Amino acid sequence: MNMQSRTARLVFLALAIIGLISILGLAIWGTVRLATSLNNANPFSRLAVFIASVTLKKEIIRQDLVINASPSMVETGQEVALSWQSNINVGMLGAYVLTYPCNTGVTLKLPSNDTISCDAAFNLWSKTEITLIPTLTVENPVDLAITIAFVPQGATASTMNRTIAVTVTPLEKPATTDKPKTSATNPTTLTPGAETRSTYSINGNITPGTxxxxxxxxxxxxxxxxxxxxxxxxxxxxxxxxxxxxxxxxxxxxxxxxxxxxxxxxxxxxxxxxxxxxxxxxxxxxxxxxxxxxxxxxxxxxxxxxxxxxxxxxxxxxxxxxxxxxxxxxxxxx
The missing domain is CATH 2.60.40.10 (Immunoglobulins)
Structure with a gap:
């Protein structure tokens, strides 16, 4: 009886082990099949891996405007060349404007002798340079603040502007010296003629588009x-x-x-x-x-x-x- 009982226990243990191995094998097979099925049927798993490999950096490009004046100090009635550059996209529509304050003792004119009104936006369109003639109406030097601004089409205000100071001085009075009188005629001194420039008609205030x-x-x-x-x-x-x-x-x-x-x-x-x-x-x-x-x-x-x-x-x-x-x-x- 004892021998039969031991034999039965061994048979039962062997069957249990075989069953456990079968269950484990079935579980592994099912897991592999499920993973393969999900990978084939669900694109989001592949998309997650792809998106994780993509990097994206974002920067806001600040617009800037740089102005130069040559010369930065000028006698009244003499020309000063103003130029500017910016990082505005070439395809952007809009216009540059120039302004300067009133009650400074200086009036700005163009080489054509047209006067640029103070405290008003003077339309420069897409130009990046202009020649100005500042004229003093006072006796002392004046540091004149000139502002260049960019106004996009459809906007009512500038998106960026910069100001530069130009010093306007009175004409230097020639020193008087006593010269001996002579009956001979002094030779005539040659002086440079007026510079000839091509100018564009850019008068008028800006009218922003829409x-x-x-x-x-x-x-x-x-x-x-x-x-x-x-x-x-x-x-x-x-x-x-x-x-x-x-x-x-x-x-x-x-x-x-x-x-x-x-x-x-x-x-x-x-x-x-x-x-x-x-x-x-x-x-x-x-x-x-x-x-x-x-x-x-x-x-x-x-x-x-x-x-x-x-x-x-x-x-x-x-x-x-x-x-x-x-x-x-x-x-x-x-």
Whole structure:
């Protein structure tokens, strides 16, 4: 009886072990099948990996305006050349204006002898230089503050301005010296003639136009982003799969009012490369935002095309949709 009992126990134990092994094998097989099914049926798992490999940096480009005056000190009635430059996008519509205060003892004129009114915006259109003739109406030198401002089309106020001081001095009185009288005629001294310049008719105050929000995109550069320092270096090709490809692009509001919240989509030349941004903040009029996007593992040898679309689903009001798309190419050399 004892022998039969031991045999039964051994048989039962063997069957239990075989059953446990079968259950474990079935569980492992089911887990593998489930993981494979989820990977094939659910693109969000692959999308999560792809999005994690994309980096996006955003910078608001502050506009700036630099003015130069040559000379910065001038005698009354003499010419002073004013020039300025800015980082305004070349496609932005608007005009520069000049202003200077009244009650300073100085009046500004053009070489054509036309007077520029004080405390009023004088329209310079798209010019970046002008010749002025300051005239003193007082006896003492005056530091005249001259302001150049940019007013976008559709706006009623400037988006940026800078002021420069020009010192206007009285004419220097020639020193009187006693000369011996002589009957001989002194030779005539030659003096320079008046300088001849071509002038443009730019009289009148600015009349701002009207314009709806108009987002536009432009590709700035392609290159490689250093993983350790995040420094972008210009390049037209990528030499290794370990290098992070980079693209810089600008989005600017060419309109006269702020845009709505918006988004963009990027077709990147990588596996599963359809990227859609989060909702972006409204862009004020005449403001530019710069983006640097990084990604890895270019899909094809040779040329790889990158396409970026603003407001891909036409969800916002935008004046001109022809400037909402831009593309560029970068080469894979590995």
């Amino acid at each position: 314009g709806a929000a108009d987002l536009a995109i432009s590709i700035v550069d392609t290159g490689i982003i250093n993983d350790a320092t995040n420094v972008f270096t210009h390049a037209t090709s990528v030499a290794s799969s370990n290098q992070r490809t980079g693209i810089i692009f600008d989005v600017i509001n060419l309109g006269g009012v702020a845009s709505q919240q918006w988004s963009f989509a990027a077709s990147l030349p990588v596996a599963g490369g359809e990227f859609k941004s989060d909702i972006q903040d409204p862009i004020p009029a005449s403001t530019k935002v710069r983006y640097t996007m990084g990604f890895r593992d270019l899909a094809s040898q040779g040329a790889n095309t990158i396409i970026i679309r603003l407001d891909p689903n036409n969800q916002i009001s935008d004046k001109d949709r022809t400037n909402n798309i831009a593309s560029t190419t970068i080469y894979r050399a590995y």
